[in-house]
Amino acid sequence: MRLSNLADYAVVAMCAAARHCGGGRTSAAALAAETGLPVPTVQKLVSKLSAAGLLRSTRGSGGGLQLARPAASISVADIVEAVEGPIALTACADGGECNVDALCSVRPHWPMINEALRGTLAGIPLTQLAGQPATPKPPPAIAAQPDPIRALTRASQ
Numbered sequence: 001m002r003l004s005n006l007a008d009y010a011v012v013a014m015c016a017a018a019r020h021c022g023g024g025r026t027s028a029a030a031l032a033a034e035t036g037l038p039v040p041t042v043q044k045l046v047s048k049l050s051a052a053g054l055l056r057s058t059r060g061s062g063g064g065l066q067l068a069r070p071a072a073s074i075s076v077a078d079i080v081e082a083v084e085g086p087i088a089l090t091a092c093a094d095g096g097e098c099n100v101d102a103l104c105s106v107r108p109h110w111p112m113i114n115e116a117l118r119g120t121l122a123g124i125p126l127t128q129l130a131g132q133p134a135t136p137k138p139p140p141a142i143a144a145q146p147d148p149i150r151a152l153t154r155a156s157q
Contacts, residue, residue, distance in 0.1 A: 001089060001117075003080065003084070004083070004084060006041075006044075006045070006083050006084075007079070007080045007083045007084050009035075009037050009041060009042075009045060010045050010048070010049060010079050010080070010082065010083045011076060011079050011080070011129065012035050012037065013031050013035055013037065013042055013045050013046075013049075014049065014054065014055075014067075014074065014079050014126055014130075015126065015129050015130040016031050016034045016035050016130075017031060017055065017065060017066070017067055018067060018071040018074075018126050018127065018130035019130050020034070024066065025058065025062070025063065025064030025065060025066045026064055026065050026066070027064050027065060028042045028043050028046050028065065029042075031046075031065070045083070046065060048082055048083050049079070049082050049083075050068075051082070052078070052081070052082030053068050053069075054067070054068055054069075054074055054078060054079065054082055055067060055068055056068040071125065071126040071127045071130060072125050072126070072127045073125070074125065074126040075121060075122045075123070075124060075125055075126070076121040076122070076124040076126075076129070077118050077121035077122040077124075078122075079126070080121060087114060087117055087118040087121065088110075088114050089110065089113060089114055089117065090110055092104070092107050092110065
């Protein structure tokens with residue numbers, strides 16, 4: 001499973017908005033400059049995220065963009081659903097057509113799988129992502145493992 005580029009960009013843009021808003025305002029151009037996303041893409045995201053109630057846009061002097069609610073109450077699931085609609089791994093799970101529907105024994109299980117995925121994404125608040133460094137360190141279990149290249153080099157010396 002892979003998110004669309006637009007959903008990925010929405011998470012990136014919302015993280016930037018969370019870091020810079022803090023009650024203040026920013027602009028689509030500023031978000032684009034910080035994230036490296038094209039301005040038209042950010043404008044499209046702002047429209048979708050505003051329609052979903054995640055961003056608030058104010059026109060005029062002193063206007064701009066800000067989070068519509070606290071970053072801690074916005075989840076990754078909220079952002080993904082704002083851009084892609086309901087989280088569903090298969091077409092049949094959200095009422096779409098399926099060529100093997102009459103023979104499918106898996107269909108009854110997809111709602112549970114989709115809810116588990118949505119629950120996981122819903123459990124990740126925007127504050128958690130916005131506060132992480134740009135290049136997170138690997139988990140301790142991975143960092144503690146010896147480097148196989150170095151081990152081979154040492155063994156051959």
